[in-house]
Amino acid sequence: MRFSINTLGCKVNLCESDEISRILLGKGFQQVDNKSGMPHISIINTCTVTAESDRKVRQMIRKIKKANSQAKLVVTGCYVKDHTDFLRDIGADLIIGNEGKKDIPGVADSILDLVRDDLDKKNFKEICGSKDELHSRPIVKIQDGCEQNCSYCIIPRVRGSYCSTPESTILKSIDSLSRKGYGEVVLTGINIGKYGADMDGSKGLPGLLDKIFTSTGIARIRISSIEINEIDGKLLDVIRKYQERTAPHLHIPLQSGSDKVLEKMGRPYSAGFFREAIKRIRGRLSGITFTTDIMVGFPGEDEADFEKTLTLVREIGFSKLHVFKYSPRPKTRAYDFDDKVMPDEKTRRSAILRECGDKMRQAFLNNNTGLILDVAVERQDCGNEIALGTSGNYIKVYFKKSSRQKNIKGSIIKLRTEKRYLQGLLGKETG
Numbered sequence: 001m002r003f004s005i006n007t008l009g010c011k012v013n014l015c016e017s018d019e020i021s022r023i024l025l026g027k028g029f030q031q032v033d034n035k036s037g038m039p040h041i042s043i044i045n046t047c048t049v050t051a052e053s054d055r056k057v058r059q060m061i062r063k064i065k066k067a068n069s070q071a072k073l074v075v076t077g078c079y080v081k082d083h084t085d086f087l088r089d090i091g092a093d094l095i096i097g098n099e100g101k102k103d104i105p106g107v108a109d110s111i112l113d114l115v116r117d118d119l120d121k122k123n124f125k126e127i128c129g130s131k132d133e134l135h136s137r138p139i140v141k142i143q144d145g146c147e148q149n150c151s152y153c154i155i156p157r158v159r160g161s162y163c164s165t166p167e168s169t170i171l172k173s174i175d176s177l178s179r180k181g182y183g184e185v186v187l188t189g190i191n192i193g194k195y196g197a198d199m200d201g202s203k204g205l206p207g208l209l210d211k212i213f214t215s216t217g218i219a220r221i222r223i224s225s226i227e228i229n230e231i232d233g234k235l236l237d238v239i240r241k242y243q244e245r246t247a248p249h250l251h252i253p254l255q256s257g258s259d260k261v262l263e264k265m266g267r268p269y270s271a272g273f274f275r276e277a278i279k280r281i282r283g284r285l286s287g288i289t290f291t292t293d294i295m296v297g298f299p300g301e302d303e304a305d306f307e308k309t310l311t312l313v314r315e316i317g318f319s320k321l322h323v324f325k326y327s328p329r330p331k332t333r334a335y336d337f338d339d340k341v342m343p344d345e346k347t348r349r350s351a352i353l354r355e356c357g358d359k360m361r362q363a364f365l366n367n368n369t370g371l372i373l374d375v376a377v378e379r380q381d382c383g384n385e386i387a388l389g390t391s392g393n394y395i396k397v398y399f400k401k402s403s404r405q406k407n408i409k410g411s412i413i414k415l416r417t418e419k420r421y422l423q424g425l426l427g428k429e430t431g
Helices: 011-026 051-067 078-082 084-090 104-114 116-122 155-159 167-179 204-215 233-241 259-265 271-284 303-316 343-367
Strands: 002-007 041-046 072-077 094-096 139-144 184-189 220-223 249-251 289-296 320-325 372-379 386-391 396-400 412-421 424-429
Touching: 002 011, 011 041, 011 104, 011 139, 011 184, 041 051, 041 078, 041 104, 051 072, 051 078, 051 084, 072 078, 072 104, 078 084, 078 155, 084 094, 094 104, 139 167, 167 184, 167 204, 204 220, 204 233, 233 271, 259 271, 259 303, 271 303, 289 303, 289 343, 303 343, 320 343, 372 396, 386 412, 396 412
Parallel strands: 002 041, 041 072, 072 094, 139 184, 184 220, 249 289, 289 320, 396 424
Antiparallel strands: 372 386, 372 412, 386 396, 412 424
């Protein structure tokens, strides 16, 4: 019995999709792609963070239905909550909201029930292949839910309140991955800086990190997106203590450099706070790099507000920008805000910021040419005997795999970068 799984959106969704896949593979299912594998079950894990996300979900569903109308269609994730009528009308066989997805084994059981009759009829005994983890930099979900209630964001509605993964579960997962030879693990969540907020006696994210480093042999931990106001002295102390085992990169959403816009967004910081916090982090952690999210065209954002954002972005010098146009979401406070920014103006501001981000990225890559970087190997088959990995400071590094190496996927190796290559750098193994 073949299945496919398609994931849209954040690393939390990717992690959840991986868990579903592992369980189904363990049950003897075979994972294939939609295009060539003709799956019996097509699973779509959805996102609804923007109107564009919704459009991509609908487009994917229609494409999959057209390509393989006989497959059972399973839809889960954030899009489900407000679009069950559409999903029923288009013929989804199983609809699972995020509440149901908190019990991943239960999700897998529901999928199995969906095809139980077919399995019985075929006396299904196919054994899955040796595929184990689905990412060479495995993602471990430590937390779910958000209570920030930013005025533009639908996520608290579709993800619910804070829900932290038990520390023992996280440690067991990371220890297992380390023993299997994986060098880097990415910690993810909807609001990971709030890890432990729902658990009595928890020492939060700093306490969890300290436990991970003292209780497991994992070579490197990467912290995914975290809010600037959640990076306190205790967290910096732990990262600094274990700096050799922490990826020197943080993704911290800025959204805007205007205090007026930040206040309307409901963001819990000012531009000045963000600026000073970045200075403080850089003062504590040598070699740290930052990427960020910027939203343009939020209601009421005028040219002066946009210029403040541009100025702050240039001042901080991010290594990469993710630029988004504001997308009005029904059932959010911002949906009814006046002073809408015209689409053409959103496009213009987006283009300016993207150009700024591209220049900063090129400078960052140039500054990392000729250095020795610790790279987590992700692919060994990029063509022409070229492999690919991600450095600690979040650069894609391509390199020619040595003939003596067999399977280095997931491991961390040292590469000396030589020149620009595609969207990253070309490197060479040291020693």
